[in-house]
Amino acid sequence: MPLPPLRSGSRQALAALAALFGAFAGCETVRHDTAPSAQPRSAEAAPAPAIAPATSPGKHATRRDYYVLYHDFELDKSDPLFAELDALPEQVFGELKLPPSNAIVQVFLFDTQERYERYMRAKYRNLPNRRAYFIAEPRAGGADELKIFTWMGDHLATDLRHELTHALLRGVLKEVPLWLDEGLAGYFELPPAQDGVNPQHLDALRRSAFQPDLARLEKFTQVAQMEKPEYREAWAWVHLMLRSGPNAKKVLHDYLQALRTDPNPGPLLPRLRDALGEPEQALVDHLASVEPPKPRGRSRAAGPK
Ligand SMILES: [Zn+2]
The missing domain is CATH 3.40.30 (Glutaredoxin)
Structure with missing residues (x-):
């Protein structure tokens, strides 16, 4: 048609x-x-x-x-x-x-x-x-x-x-690395009132022996390499960068600016390491401190997660 x-x-x-x-x-x-x-x-x-x-x-x-x-x-x-x-x-x-x-x-x-x-x-x-x-x-x-x-x-x-x-x-953007593309979409898919907090992801990560590994995520180029745990981790890194403080946020902002003109500005992890020291520990600490969104009434956005 x-x-x-x-x-x-x-x-x-x-x-x-x-x-x-x-x-x-x-x-x-x-x-x-x-x-x-x-x-x-x-x-x-x-x-x-x-x-x-x-x-x-x-x-x-x-x-x-x-x-x-x-x-x-x-x-x-x-x-x-x-x-x-x-x-x-x-x-x-x-x-x-x-x-x-x-x-x-x-x-x-x-x-x-x-x-x-x-x-x-x-x-x-x-x-x-x-x-x-x-x-x-x-x-x-x-x-x-x-x-x-x-x-x-x-x-x-x-x-x-x-x-x-x-x-x-x-x-x-010229290009969006696979893990970052999904992490950002996973962040903004949530109703605005949730401020980027995905309670299911948060709960699953807190209950597991979560060992962040951004270097591993950054190597992925094929969708088959990303399963549910990888989508959760991608969301978590994005939430860390957008919600833990100005240093981590600046890393993401600078990286996105680079992606406007350069499809391959290199890995993000070294930049995060320069800003946070130990990004993996920072992520674990951040997840422990995040407040889950308060339960709301009927929400069409909740979806069958
Ligand atoms: Zn997606």
Whole structure:
């Protein structure tokens, strides 16, 4: 289905296809030098003829400041989620001291999991089954298209914040190391009132004999190397840098500034060591001191963690 044109000239160039999110409430990133799997599949790859052709939502287009939501059903525009998502760029760029992005993200919101999965199987055959994806899709002679695919469900708010964080970062940075990309998305996926604290991650890390190893995380380049513990640790390092004090925060800010112009500024750990002495011990101490967010009432963002 042809989609309505978006604002032109506002998409940022992206180098790779990135596909994100794992059903275990973490997220997975798949990077390719080229994106053959992101191209529309030919007819023989379509679902069986007995099933209606898979199409992306497009009956309605809800245009917001930095994203367009495509959907085939009526949406309650007064839902607080919209205001939260509207505030996300300011939250992300403000906290990270990055310039705003002009990129427009296309968000395809399916009404059911079945329709979403059928579409993804048909169009992105090579991607593993995930509950949401962010894909930077190369276009001939132009900036890449930023697309998010997901479906209505209890996880929606968390997933949208997570995927939109990836999209926002990719609009302003040359490259984002895998662990840092997921750590930042894991931080900003949380409702703003939680101030970046993921109580499930915090509890799991405190209960385990957690031995931080950022050097190990920084070596990862393939999504298969990141499992749930690695997503937790990535979140923890980001929380340390953003919430333990000015020295650690400056390390992250400086590193992100470097990533604006240099896709490979080297490892972050030595910078953190210069600032904190023993970053691993600092992280353990920080996690012991973090206050879990107070339980709130109904929250759509809690999701099936
Ligand atoms: Zn992610």
